[in-house]
Structures are given as C-alpha cells and as structure tokens.
Amino acid sequence: MLFTIQVNNKKIKAQKGETILSALNRNGIMIPTLCRIKEFTPTGACRICVVEVEGRDRLVTACSQPVEEWMKIKTHSPRVITARKTIVELLLSNHPGDCLYCDRNLYCELQRLAEALNIRERRIKGKKTKQRLDQSSPAIVRELAKCILCGRCVRVCEELITCTSLDFINRGRLTHIGAAMDKDFNFSSCIHCGQCVLVCPTGALHEKHNITEVQEYLNKQDMVKAIQYSPAVATGIAEELGIRNARDFDKSLNAILRKIGFDKIYSTGVGTDICVTEIVNTMMEKEGENPPQSLYISACPAWVKYAEQFTPSILPSLSKVKSPQQITGVLVKTLVAGQLKVKPEQIFSVSVSPCIAMKYEARRDGMMRKGISDVDSVMTVRELARLIRLNGIDVTNIEREAADEPLSGRSSSAVLAEVSGGLAESVIRLLYFKKTGREIDRQEFRKLRLSGIFREAVFKIEDREIRVAVVDGLNGLEKLRSAQASGTFYDLVEVMTCQGGCIHGAGLPFVMSKEDLKARAKIVYQTDDSEAISLPCKSPTLINLYEKLLKENAEISDKRIFFTHFEKRDVLL
C-alpha cells in the first residue's frame, strides 16, 4: 500500500511496512549509514542515519524505524547534521587517524563519512588505549585500534557464514572484537573466508599482504618468477582499474604481468579444468557403490576448513581433489620446473586469487612437496592492482598477449566455476559428455542458476538420475541438512562459502550491493556462452597435459599430486 509522507517539505510516496531509509533511498534521498548491512535486519546501533521526525522529541534512526503515514521528516536539518557530525567525531576521538598508512585509505567508509560531514579537526580528544595488532592468522590481519565496533563482522560471521568466530568481548570502553577466549585468530574457528574483511568499514580487518614479498622476489635474477591467476581476477582487476571492457581483459593482463617482471604466466583455469576432470573421474569410480555415497566438492578452501571443524563426519565423502590454485601450483613446481630444467626451489610461484582463504590454503599441510611449497605467495586482486599501480603501467594502452604453455588455455567451464553452482554445472556437463558423447542442453541448468542459498536439480544421464545440490553461502548448509535428514540423497554437493561463489570473494574490489555481484555473474555467464571450448576435455591444453605431458614425467604420472587429505580439526567452536 502506497501513501504520501512529507520529507524536507516535499511529498514522496512510501510503502507500508518499509523503513524510513528505504522510502528515502527509493526517492533519491541519500542518508549515510555505517552499521547497516543490506539484507540484514537493522540494529540502529551506530545512529549515523538519524533523521528528525516532527512530533518526536528525539531523532530517530532511519534504518530501523518503519515509515508511517503522518510523518513529516527532515533529513538534513542543522540538528540532524550536528548529531551525525558529533557521532563521527566521537568515533574519530580515539581512532589512530593514520589514514596515509592504512590499508583501507581511500576505500574507508569512516574516512568518507568524515569527509562528507566536513570534519576538519580533532575536536574531541579521546584516550587512545593500546590495542592489539593480531597478525597470527595466515590470511586476515586484525588491527583493533581502527575498529569502531559497528559489529558488521560479528553479524556476517554469525548469520551468513555461521562460524561465529567473532564477538564483542568485555564491556564499555574495554569492548573489543575478538575470538573465543580472546585468543589469537589462528587458534580460532575462523575459516578465512574474509567476508568480514569485505564488510569492515575501516581498516580494522584486512588481508595479510604478500606484496612486499612478491616485489622482493621480482628483483631476484636467479629465480623464475611464475604467476597464475584465476578467471575472476581479470574481471576484478578491470573493475578495480576502471576498465570498461572487462570480459576479455585476461590477454591484456598477461602483457601487464610480463611488464611487471613475471617470467611465466599461467592460468589457474587449467587447474579448474583438472579439478573438474578429477571430480568426474571420482564420480565414475564411485558409481555402483552400495550404499551410494554423496560427493562433496572440495574446491573451496574455506568450506574445507569449515567441514574439518564443524562436520568432520562428512570428511570421507569430501572429494580429495585439491583446489584449482593448488593443482596449478603443483604443476608449476613439477612439470614446468622439468621443462625449464630448473629446480623447484628456483621457481617463485605466485597466485592471484579472488579469495583470501587461498592465502591460508597455500600454507596448509599437504600443500608442499619435499619441503617446497606448491604456491609460494598468494595475492588478492586488490594487492595485484596495487602492484600494477606501483609499477606505473599504463593499462589503457596495452597489447594483448597469450599466457605461457603448458598451462595456458582453459575451457569456459573454468570461468563458470567462479559463480556458485558453476562447478557443479561443469562437472555434470563433463560427466554427461563422457557418458553419452553429446553435450548437455544448457537449459537443464536453469534450476542451478537461480538465486537462493540452497538449490537442487536432477539430471538424467543415460539411465541414471543424478541429484545435485548447490549450497550458496554456508548458511545454506542448514537447508541441505534438513533435506538430507528427510531422506533426500544427493550424488553431488557443491558448497561455496561466499554467497554468489568466488565472484563475491574477499580478495576482489569492495562491493556493497547485490547488483554489482549480478553484473559480475553476468560477465561469467556471457563468457561461458560465447567461448567455443566449453568442456575441459576439449581444451587443447588439457588434452596435451593428460595425453602427453603427464605420461612423460614419471614424478607426476600417477596424478597423486592432484589429491590431498583432510583431517578433523580441534579448535574452539
């Protein structure tokens, strides 16, 4: 039901049941918010969004107050502006204010608010208590001094990721965000998905930087500098650097990386193709097993850690295939090292990933051979953008180059795997092709491509029915469990920690809305539709690998390097 309310002496239409904020936003009136996360129930904690409602003594929070018919609202009156300004001044009173050195400089919401509210001096001086700098986690750094206690990370971790690794500890001015028993983060139940980093409005949470390390190695003459990047990275970098034609930016990115000083450029997509192929192989081996066993895809490192901690009972059903990054990484250190006739330790292998958990995964047990890690350094897309800027490369005027053999070409399945449901789709496509010799009609995947945290579909391959479940964001696991409890069996289960899949990874440029994610997903689907090679088994790179290169190299011919092991983890849950 629509009705009219008065805002700043103008009439606007509002809907019954919506909040003041959404009514205002729909009518083009913008109000700053800080603690709010879209799609979450509002808390009204930070009070930045206050507005004046005639007849009410106190200012009301627009994000949580339902709009009513009689309301006369002032959104930017002097009283409101003063209140907002004071709130930000109070937040800044004990803030380090070292923006120049901050990870979030120019991307910080607090900084933007201070700018928008024209705060030009530290009017209120608060006592700065000495706060912890927690660098213990392999992926996430916590700088508690910069925390403004908005609670977004706590809510995302609890409601979206269902890990609940963070909470408010203590009370009053001693309040801070911490893990169980206030231990260092590496001991916590954190799965390094980094969704808290994405929602943090300040620099209190950010990824652990490897950029200095990469720079250092780039200058070493006796090393081969190899880099791999996944398909989502090219679009992410284009987004971050403001390039319009993001769809086939990877060829330009190859040229950029060569200019920076990388000797060899490989595509993580090859790893994805191998990952898909090996999952299909596992499924075909498992066929006819009695009782039938579900197969959980293990490509998401955060999900793997989640399973190891919270649901160790499913570990036997978890596919043992490594993630695409690690597969590519191990090939670089074995196959490529052999081809280049260098020792594995003479290759410095960098991976650029849209994911923060990959930083942790590269350090995992079982991800090294003979004391040499498969991937030496993992950078996020944001770090790579920084490296590109640092090297002063003109990205608008760049030639297009191909990646290096033998890990250059990928199928479009590898791109598809970046969206939630895409990996399952790729697996089914390849399985169908291997069984029937024909390609499956893509219309069949309609159900898997819908939105929703839990999706399922049934595929008929020859005389067999294959049930597939896609868990899009870890909060969908609840639905999977209840479906399984009621007796539904799934042959294949894909779980992605981040909602939307890797395109919502925490290493990509910061996004605030679902529309941005949809735009990213659209690019993925378009790429998949337009490219000729849609199946891993048709990719020349992969055929060459499986038919020739793997067989030639005794060290890797048994394909054991593509597999790893998972164990139950003992952490405070």
Next chain:
Amino acid sequence: MAADINDIIGKYRQGRREELIPLLQEIQSVFGYISEDAIVRVGSHLGLSTTKIYGLATFYDQFRFFPAGKIHIKLCNGTSCYMNGSKAVADRFREELRIEPGQTTRNGNFSLETVTCMGGCYHGPVIMINGEHHIHVQPEQVPELIKRLKYIIDND
C-alpha cells in the same frame, strides 16, 4: 572434576540459550571460575559457539576465567569507595602482586577481583579477603597486609 561439571550441565535444558547465565553462575560458584573446558562443554550442550559464550561472560564482571588464588581479594570500586580513594588501593595491590583484577598470581597464591559494591559504603574503601571484610584500607597498608597474608600461606 570432569564428572562434576557434566552433572551441573545436565541439570539445564539442552539447546536453550536462555539457560546460559544461570548455568555459568552455577559453574562459577562450584569451581570458582569458568575454564575453557567448561565453556566448550556448555557450548555443545546449549548449541552456542564458544565465542558467543565468552563474549557474553566477559560482559559481566562476576565471571572469572582463571582459578582464584588461595587468597582471593575483592576490591570495591563502588561510588562511595571510589570517593574514598579505592583506586589508589587497587593500584597498590596491582603493583605489589603484579596482576590485574581478574587474574591470579603465577604461584596460585593471590587473585584480585574488582566488584562494584559490598554494602560497606560508610567504611570505604572496603576490600574483602577470603570472605572477610577489611574497612578503611589505605594504600600504604597494602604491603604490610600482603606480607602478613604471605606468612599465613607459608605457615598453613
């Protein structure tokens, strides 16, 4: 001890988060503190994450996470005691024992706790040593007091 804690937890309904505070209170009153192990057990009984339990428990001053010392000293920091100089007394205790309120000395002899009122407002600053009130405590008396307490522990 492990058996006892399961008995306590068993008295409370499973999976009900509203049972959390009474349960923690009982554990604290029986064991004198809430151990990491207790938090894990309570968490699995009530279906709550340890982070949430720890977060909630640290909100309240009454919960301790270290075992109390042989001598447990409660320092009042209520308004009246504060006006009479309780902060200086507390600072002296912290200096002498080198622990913060909520902590226990490494040898397990002393522990400190800050409380908000012990009902002796007229006699502030008030402290309580193993359940026994001491009134009008002055900072300069603290070293002597600790010496006496150490003597008692050594000869006990």
